[in-house]
Structure formats: structure tokens, C-alpha cells
Amino acid sequence: MDELEKLFERYLQSNIFRNREILLPDYVPDKLPHRDEQIKRLATILAPALSKSKPNNVFIYGFTGTGKTAVTKYVLKRLGSKGEDRVLFAYVNCRQSNTNYRVLAELSRAVGRRVPFTGLSTSEVMSRFVEGLDKLDKVMIIVLDEIDHLVKKSGDDVLYFLTRINQQLKRSRLSLVGITNDLRFMEFLDARVRSSLGEEELVFPPYNSRELEDILRRRAEKAFNKDVLEPSVIAKVASIAARQNGDCRLALDLLLKAAEIAERRGDVKVTEEHVSLAQKEIERNLVVDITKSLPLHVKLVLASIYMLEKERARNLTTGMIYNRYVELSRVIGIDPVTQRRVSEILNELDMMGIINARVVSLGRYGRTKIISLSVPKNSIKEGLEEDLLLLGLADMVALG
């Protein structure tokens, strides 16, 4: 038996997993524990669709991993099975479709109008959508998940259009379900859009440690073989996730990764130690992946921050970082972007959670951003390494 064969063999007779898929992020269980209240309220709000009247628009808030998407999909599925002939759904993830055009194009496709992914004017797509929808003679419910991403990027034009569309419809009706984890999101909206979208509001509270434990236990029962989890594992995973705003997705991922680590090592039981390792790996992978996929100038800005921090410079300001960035650009012979742009890049990095940037006033010494890395230096280094080598900057940056 060669090496590969041994490896495959080990997977075949995994003594840890019974059904690994149950822990994957897009697995939808047939029961959603501890969300009964939210399910009931959403169902009550949307039920009028069954009698062909327009349900109120709904706004759903809650941190990541509190079950917003799962509950919404669940309710829609159940609703659909009762009234397929009258109700039509569309689910749009605005993180992926984060421009006006893309959202409208997806919606048009949902009502059976073919639309190219670029080329048409937005208003053209709008009218195709209206026409397609009205012809269907149905109540349509549109779910805009992570709606804050759309608005931050492209404004609320589409929302304005969608909230007023009913006036143009003769036979069909349209309702919106907006989902976000940004609690201050509503402030960005036009007052008319705000009042229309906020007809109903639904808040998803974070899961507490006990609830997370319960959920994990139910999943673990199906996902793992008997007695492979040490008794304290679930409690530990739950308490870590509870601290992260009760993020259930994180909890499941943590459990999955911990079990995978145990399996890879050939251990027979998943222990708390595996969980700790998994926690570090998740964090590291996330940062490394994000860093690797950054555009060149963003990488150079990040490399500048990395260098300065390594040199133990304190209280990094936009100006300091910009100077360093310009130097690096000169060394590799490319035109640097303007400070205005770098200021924006710093905001972007802050939003991604890689750095911490807060605006402060230093009185006489001006107003600026104070910046620090908010992830381990080594993760940044690992993410940048490949490019720095290619650019011949490796020595310079690494030595600092």
C-alpha cells in the first residue's frame, strides 16, 4: 500500500465523522432551535401573501450567525409550499451582487426576463423587471441579504425604486425583506425608503452560551460517531462563540475544524486542545487569505504599516504611512497613488478588520488617523510574503 492509498484509507474508515456535511455553513437543518419567536413573527408578517395581498416590508437586524438568513429561508420555504401558484420569491445576497445593476439583473432573471450581466442601462433593466413581474400576476417577496453592502457601495436608488414599484404594478405586488447586521444601517437611507422598509422590524438577539450548546449538541449527534467528543468540547466551543456575539456559524465552523484536526492527526477523540488549535487556524487562514487577495497598492500600504510596527514606531499616522508607502513604490518603480486614496485604503483595511484606524485630533499637530494592526503580525507577513518576494522587497520589509 503506497502513501496515498493509506491516506485515502484513513478517510474511508474515519472514526470521527459520521456525516461531516451537517457542520458545513450552508447546511440548513429542518429545525431551528431557539428561534421560534422570530419564525412566528416573520411568518405572521408574510402570511398575507397567501391571500394575494401585499405583506408589509420587513427589516431584520442581528449579528452574524444569529440565524437571520436561515430563519428567512425556512419561512419562505414553508410559505412557498402553501402557495406556489400565488407567491414568488427571490433571494439576493447583496455582498455578492453589490451594485444596482447586478441586483436588478438578478431580480429580472427571477421573473423570467433574460438580462445580460452588463451593457444595458439601469432603467432598461428596471422596466424589464416591472414588465416581467406584472405579467406573472403574483405576490413577490424579495429578500435582500446583507443589504448594507449594497447601500454603502451603490446608494439607495434601487431600494427607492423597489419600495415604490407597487404603484406601477397592475396585477402583481411586491414586498421586501431586508437583512443586515449593521445596526446603524437605517441612518444611511433616504427618509422615504426608511419608513417604507421599516414597516416591520425584527431583531435577532445573539445566542447565549446555553443555546449554542444545545444547537451544537443536536448537530453533533448527527455529524459525529458516538463518544468521539470529549464532554467539555461543546461547552468550550459554545463559550468561545458566545463571546463573539453569539455567532452560531463560528461555533459550527470551530467544531468542524477541531474535528478535522483530530482526524488529521489520527486521534480518536476531539479534545479542548483541538478546539484551541482550530480557533487559531481559523483566525490565521482568514487573515492570510484576505491579505493575499488584496490589490497591489493596498498590499504596499499594508506592508508599510507592517514595517513601521516592526520598527516599533508608535501611534502611526496617515502621513507616516503614506511617506513609507511612497518610498516602497519608488523602490519598485511604480507610481504611487495620492494621499487621498491611501486615506481611503486605510478605511477599507479598517472595515476588513485587518487594521484599527480611528480619527483623533492632536491639537496643534493636526487631525489624523491613528493606525495599528489588529491581527497578528505573522499572518500579515505570511499573506504578503509571496508578492514581496516577487517585487524584491522581501529583505527590506522583513528586516524593517
Next chain:
DNA sequence: AATCCACAGGAAGTGCTGGGCG
């Protein structure tokens, strides 16, 4: 109390890509 630094961050515009439409 007035000043003034070192930027923040809004608005508008440019040049480019990748794709319509007639």
C-alpha cells in the same frame, strides 16, 4: 480666545474595461 496643523472626507471628474444596442 484665537490660531493653525495635518489631515478627514465630500464632490466631481477621468480613463479604462467589458459589454450592450441598432
Next chain:
DNA sequence: CGCCCAGCACTTCCTGTGGATT
């Protein structure tokens, strides 16, 4: 074919500002 469109990354020009120092 020529012209139009949206999106993106970026520039140019700009006005605004908290608070240590004068």
C-alpha cells in the same frame, strides 16, 4: 460599425475640524 452604458480605481479640488499651543 459607432455610440452608449455601468463599474472601478483613482485624481483633483475642495471645505471642514478638534484641540494643543500661542
